[in-house]
Amino acid sequence: MTRAWVLHPDIRSDRDRRDAEMALEEAMALAAALPDLEVAGGAVVPLRDPHPGTLFGSGKIEELAEQLKADEIELVLVDGPVTPVQQRNLEKAWKVKLLDRTGLILEIFSDRAATREGVLQVEMAHLSYQRTRLVRAWTHLERQRGGLGFVGGPGETQIEADRRAIDEQLVRLRRQLDRVVKTRDLHRKARAKVPFPIVALVGYTNAGKSTLFNRLTGAEVMAKDMLFATLDPTMRAVRLPTGIEVILSDTVGFISDLPTELVAAFRATLEEVLAADIILHVRDISHPNTTEQAADVDAIMKSLGVDEEVPLLEVWNKVDLLDGESRDAILTRAAREEDVFAVSALTGEGLQEMLAEVTERLQGETVEEELRLAFDDGRRRSWLFNKGLVQHEHQDEDGFVVKVRWTAKDRAQFETL
Structure with missing residues (x-):
């Protein structure tokens, strides 16, 4: 089990800010939804404005560092957006792994996705999120790689290479997802017939x-x-x-x-x-x-x-x-x-x-109508009975005379059979 701590930055300059205590409670419930996390606690951190490089001020960072060390915290969850630079600096200062709200929700979705479509969509969302993190967040990404004519031209940085690899994977996943969605469309059309x-x-x-x-x-x-x-x-x-x-x-x-x-x-x-x-x-x-x-x-x-x-x-x-x-x-x-x-x-x-x-x-509004069906029109007759629309039925020499009570929608569906 990974010990986690939840922080909710209460940014006073944010006009759309929610009730801080309720927001923290929801963020802790989100964290608890991951099976391998032990939520050790959480806190609201009041902020006038977020610091561009570290999100929090230096005093608060030091204070939290001591608390995180004392509680043996391995993962900090910040209930809000954290830039790649802020993430790197905070991880370095606190010596822990850090996830922002988007990262946490993506982790939960990864854990929960069960259908093929769900898994593909989560993967795509994860890659899109990772792509935004490739902004000099980690120093190893700034290395240049030589261009040997196979992948990448001369002087392509590791950031560009990783970004291109992510884009190629996104294209592959999108194609797979299109196939899955087409299959689901067929299922939906089949359901429309019922x-x-x-x-x-x-x-x-x-x-x-x-x-x-x-x-x-x-x-x-x-x-x-x-x-x-x-x-x-x-x-x-x-x-x-x-x-x-x-x-x-x-x-x-x-x-x-x-x-x-x-x-x-x-x-x-x-x-x-x-x-x-x-x-x-x-x-x-x-x-x-x-x-x-x-x-x-x-x-x-x-x-x-x-x-x-x-x-x-x-x-x-x-x-x-x-x-x-x-x-x-x-x-x-x-x-x-x-x-x-x-x-x-x-x-x-x-x-x-x-x-x-x-x-x-x-x-909706129902009306009574009389229909005439041929003896060999068993499929549509069966449909009427299965839907419970038949009020009365008798036979004559040409087929069945069926009295139905139905809505305009029922009639429209019957006419497509």
Whole structure:
């Protein structure tokens, strides 16, 4: 186990700065999500402005050096951006390994990625991140290599050679990823032929999406009280207690200040949200920063281009963690809002009402129609029965006369069969 210490620089000149103690708590929870780390402690470091070469002032660096040595710390995690020069100088001063917020999140994603696509995307994000570190951060990268006509011209520095090697690897990974995405596209098209609506779960990391997913599907998706427990998108066809069949999609948790490398790399894993018929925004309503977390999720959804016309319900999860007046206040507020449901994915409280609303939204307005099907049109007849749309059926000399009750969406899907 590697002993780690978490530092949150509270930069006063940053207008968008978050509550420092809450930010430190989240950063320590991020660190705890890595299996081989023992988080020995953490601290908020107030700063007027970051020092360009060392981030912190010399006095604070010396003070922290003593503390890190006394606690036998091997890894320092800085909850914020650290430039390559700052990283090198701090590692030298403290004699420890150092990771910034982006590096930490990349480590977690590397540990969690399970599908081929997830692994490729993490690798690409890692390489993009490493590429930005090749700015004279380490002295050995400044050596020149001779040009023998095979790789690199005369006088190519080690930095340029490493950067070129990374670029070549990124091109290879991008090609592999394109192949994986094409395969997933085929799967999506195959699912489109099974005309079930898609219900996408989105929310801040650790909001309880996977617990809700497991309760509704009976699937064994990793659901732990830790950040980024789910990384790869998981989809299951499920019949809701109301009788409607849907495809339920569990997505990667959102987080504030998500590294730009990961926003780009993980865009594909959120494509299911773009294709959703209804979105359930799962919120940990017991969390002190639930409002800020919801704002972060909304911002990422907008950046992904999620259509505002897609119906969205807010699921205020973890009411089982509330008690007394705070619980009553949340239940009252949720009851007043049309698109808000207070639930506990753990106990099942409130889920029936939420699922009834999901069903009503997905079914839309239904109309009765009479269809005539030939005797050899068994596939389309079977589809109507499987969807539960048939109200009545009788035969005549030309085939089947089927009375159905369906939505415009059902009709459109039927006509593509």
